[in-house]
Amino acid sequence: MDQERVEKVRSGRLLEVIRERPAMWLGTRSLTALRHFLAGWGAALLFYDVKAEDQLPRDFHDWVAYRLGFRESTSGWQSMILKDVPDESKALDRFFELLDEHRNRKPHVIARLVGHKKAYYREVVQDGVRSRVAVPYPQNLSFVSYTDDRGFFVVYEEEESAPPIQSSFHPFLSWLERNITINTEGLVILDRDVFDRWIVEDAEYQAELRARLSKAEPSQQQ
Numbered sequence: 001m002d003q004e005r006v007e008k009v010r011s012g013r014l015l016e017v018i019r020e021r022p023a024m025w026l027g028t029r030s031l032t033a034l035r036h037f038l039a040g041w042g043a044a045l046l047f048y049d050v051k052a053e054d055q056l057p058r059d060f061h062d063w064v065a066y067r068l069g070f071r072e073s074t075s076g077w078q079s080m081i082l083k084d085v086p087d088e089s090k091a092l093d094r095f096f097e098l099l100d101e102h103r104n105r106k107p108h109v110i111a112r113l114v115g116h117k118k119a120y121y122r123e124v125v126q127d128g129v130r131s132r133v134a135v136p137y138p139q140n141l142s143f144v145s146y147t148d149d150r151g152f153f154v155v156y157e158e159e160e161s162a163p164p165i166q167s168s169f170h171p172f173l174s175w176l177e178r179n180i181t182i183n184t185e186g187l188v189i190l191d192r193d194v195f196d197r198w199i200v201e202d203a204e205y206q207a208e209l210r211a212r213l214s215k216a217e218p219s220q221q222q
Contacts, residue, residue: 012053014041019096031091035078056099059153062169063102066151071171105146107155110195112188113141113180141180145194150201154180172202 005017018025018034026033038055045052056077057063065073068084075083081098085091121132142155151171170176189195 012055014055015096015099022092028088029092030088031078031081031095032088034092034095057102059168060099060102062153064098065171066149066153066169067098067101067147069150073169107144107146107153108191108194109142109144110152110189110191110198111143112190113143113182113186114188115139115186143176152198172205173198174202174206 008014008017018037022034023029026037041055044050061073061077064077064080065071068080070080073080077095077098081091081094082088085094122135124131124133140156144153144155145151146153151169153168154170154176155168173182176182
């Protein structure tokens with residue numbers, strides 16, 4: 001490997017090097033091969049206790065779900081991309097497109113929740129004793145979109161105290177309300193058109209849920 005590529009890898013730009021010649025690094029031009037390579041890379045860093053920058057953004061799973069129209073990201077970026085683009089080689093191209101989009105994205109703040117006072121619980125261990133401690137949510141939460149895709153991201157101004165709200169991506173307002181109570185007093189809407197669209201999309205989602213439940217009820221009664 002030439003020195004330029006070595007420096008790229010050392011500076012956390014491994015994916016940039018792989019992108020130049022994927023078959024050389026992965027053995028085949030395949031998204032699945034990339035996923036396996038990154039898993040091995042991460043395991044090696046952990047095993048040898050090597051400190052290195054993460055190759056993927058922390059919210060890349062959520063970003064892929066957002067851009068490809070999934071309601072959640074639990075299946076992981078590889079599965080979501082392959083479901084959208086079944087061809088392994090084309091899926092690899094789509095992966096890098098999504099990565100570029102993430103790097104170049106610009107946030108559009110649709111609304112803010114100011115003075116949010118709800119607490120969540122975090123497990124702490126002190127002197128060998130595990131306990132649950134109530135920790136307040138960050139006071140100011142921003143609801144951000146990046147494209148016209150369905151859903152939004154929750155961004156915390158106090159990043160280090162950000163609570164574990166399952167995922168920073170939420171496809172519908174009601175999914176957010178599972179964790180955060182949206183009170184109208186502290187809600188500041190900056191883009192009414194987009195926020196109203198979220199309300200409509202959530203109403204459609206709720207109607208879809210009710211329809212599914214009504215179809216399931218007769219079978220449950222039998």
